[in-house]
Amino acid sequence: MAYDLIIVGGGPGGATAAKIAAENGLNVLLLEAGEEGRYKCCAGGIPVTNEDFTPIPHSVGEREITGGVIVTPKNGPMEFNATEEKDKGYCMFRTDFDRFLVDIARDAGAQVTYGFRAKGIEINSGGVLIKGHEEYRSKCVILATGLGGAHLQRGLGMEVPPMITGIQAEFAIPESAITEQFGNRVWEFFDRTISEHGVAWAFPKRDAVSIGILGRNIKIRDFKSFLRYSFIKDKLNGREMKVFGCHKIWAAPIPDKLIAKPYRDRVMIIGDACGTADPILYEGIYQARLSGKLAAEIFCKAYEEEDFGENSLSRYHNLLLKHLYKEELRYSYKIHTLLYHSGFLEKIINAAYSMAQEDPEMMQSMIALFTRSQTRKQIWKVMLSRKRKLIKHLGISSSLRLIPTLFRASRI
Numbered sequence: 084m085a086y087d088l089i090i091v092g093g094g095p096g097g098a099t100a101a102k103i104a105a106e107n108g109l110n111v112l113l114l115e116a117g118e119e120g121r122y123k124c125c126a127g128g129i130p131v132t133n134e135d136f137t138p139i140p141h142s143v144g145e146r147e148i149t150g151g152v153i154v155t156p157k158n159g160p161m162e163f164n165a166t167e168e169k170d171k172g173y174c175m176f177r178t179d180f181d182r183f184l185v186d187i188a189r190d191a192g193a194q195v196t197y198g199f200r201a202k203g204i205e206i207n208s209g210g211v212l213i214k215g216h217e218e219y220r221s222k223c224v225i226l227a228t229g230l231g232g233a234h235l236q237r238g239l240g241m242e243v244p245p246m247i248t249g250i251q252a253e254f255a256i257p258e259s260a261i262t263e264q265f266g267n268r269v270w271e272f273f274d275r276t277i278s279e280h281g282v283a284w285a286f287p288k289r290d291a292v293s294i295g296i297l298g299r300n301i302k303i304r305d306f307k308s309f310l311r312y313s314f315i316k317d318k319l320n321g322r323e324m325k326v327f328g329c330h331k332i333w334a335a336p337i338p339d340k341l342i343a344k345p346y347r348d349r350v351m352i353i354g355d356a357c358g359t360a361d362p363i364l365y366e367g368i369y370q371a372r373l374s375g376k377l378a379a380e381i382f383c384k385a386y387e388e389e390d391f392g393e394n395s396l397s398r399y400h401n402l403l404l405k406h407l408y409k410e411e412l413r414y415s416y417k418i419h420t421l422l423y424h425s426g427f428l429e430k431i432i433n434a435a436y437s438m439a440q441e442d443p444e445m446m447q448s449m450i451a452l453f454t455r456s457q458t459r460k461q462i463w464k465v466m467l468s469r470k471r472k473l474i475k476h477l478g479i480s481s482s483l484r485l486i487p488t489l490f491r492a493s494r495i
């Protein structure tokens with residue numbers, strides 16, 4: 084039997100695309116390599132904007148997040164609070180969240196097969212053939228494989244995004260102790276002694292905390308040395324790491340950049356596979372879901388027109404540029420350049436936070452970095468409009484050394 088649409092990959096991107104295409108009455112098959120309930124290495128922090136797609140039940144959004152703490156070596160913890168609903172978020176285990184998303188896709192009418200790994204894809208004028216331990220046919224395929232399907236993309240002559248690595252473990256801690264030690268806050272650490280990238284986190288769930296670091300060429304020993312970081316060591320106080328699939332410490336890639344062409348005849352690529360993650364704090368769940376929604380909507384149009392050619396599917400790319408790149412990722416790349424390629428990561432964070440103390444608009448923009456309550460473009464504009472103050476906080480010599488990076492960032 085031939086399906087209208089096959090989606091390969093049952094993460095947030097694939098499940099969202101499957102739900103939307105199935106709701107439109109199409110015959111959809113979602114293929115997921117993992118077994119139901121697989122562990123996914125992810126801190127699981129999402130802004131409330133995820134509810135644009137579906138409300139998140141309490142049991143899935145395990146801990147409501149109402150604030151954040153930024154930690155730098157010089158300033159230590161710097162707190163902020165979400166004052167409005169739009170600034171809140173959730174932290175949850177991806178096992179539960181992804182299952183929830185796949186279940187609602189199934190309820191909408193999508194057929195779901197767990198434990199199927201696509202090994203090859205053939206495209207011809209008659210349609211798509213997905214090869215694994217069985218074969219499936221469809222009119223079109225959406226690749227939503229995260230960064231686990233690079234061979235499929237290359238096999239189709241398509242690009243794979245550049246990536247960095249995250250290393251993480253989940254620590255079992257009683258709910259009341261998490262509330263006391265971490266609060267309903269996400270903790271982000273900016274310190275280039277942790278890794279060359281300088282980013283680490285502690286994200287509290289109901290009865291576990293995800294602790295992780297990210298960077299290029301990072302090693303387990305970098306992660307272990309972060310566990311000895313004073314704020315982390317004190318809070319963990321000898322607690323045990325949880326075991327998932329025989330491992331305590333997990334590593335996974337995160338993309339760094341959008342690929343140039345996420346479509347060809349009968350194929351669209353969404354989510355991490357397409358490089359949609361935001362390279363400031365490296366979150367990608369919302370972006371994967373948005374790209375899944377856009378691809379599914381374009382597939383529905385292409386189905387009506389019976390045109391699955393490259394031109395028809397290029398409309399997905401146009402929407403991606405409009406809704407995800409133009410005012411969001413493009414400016415994330417600018418902020419990324421400034422933070423991670425200037426050599427002034429911690430200084431910029433400290434300066435921005437102290438400016439925000441007496442500047443509510445700046446504070447709101449800092450909060451929005453975590454919550455997406457403003458676009459990245461708005462945040463960038465707020466920062467640039469305070470250039471003089473920033474120079475004052477950074478000092479003349481650092482500011483002068485920042486100029487080439489600022490110039491590079493402004494050209495993106």
Ligand SMILES: Cc1cc2nc3c(=O)[nH]c(=O)nc-3n(C[C@H](O)[C@H](O)[C@H](O)COP(=O)(O)OP(=O)(O)OC[C@H]3O[C@@H](n4cnc5c(N)ncnc54)[C@H](O)[C@@H]3O)c2cc1C
Nearest residue numbers: 092094096116126127128201229231249354355366367368
């Ligand atoms: C350590 C770490 C921490 C993170 N923390 C956050 C965070 O706090 N918040 C946030 O928003 N983002 C976070 N991210 C990023 C987030 O995990 C991804 O951006 C998001 O999962 C992308 O969703 P996706 O649907 O595109 O891909 P994925 O979630 O990766 O899903 C892809 C699915 O495809 C399946 N698959 C792969 N290959 C095949 C195949 N050949 N056949 C069939 N199925 C296949 C996989 O099993 C997987 O289930 C983090 C990432 C890492 C590594």
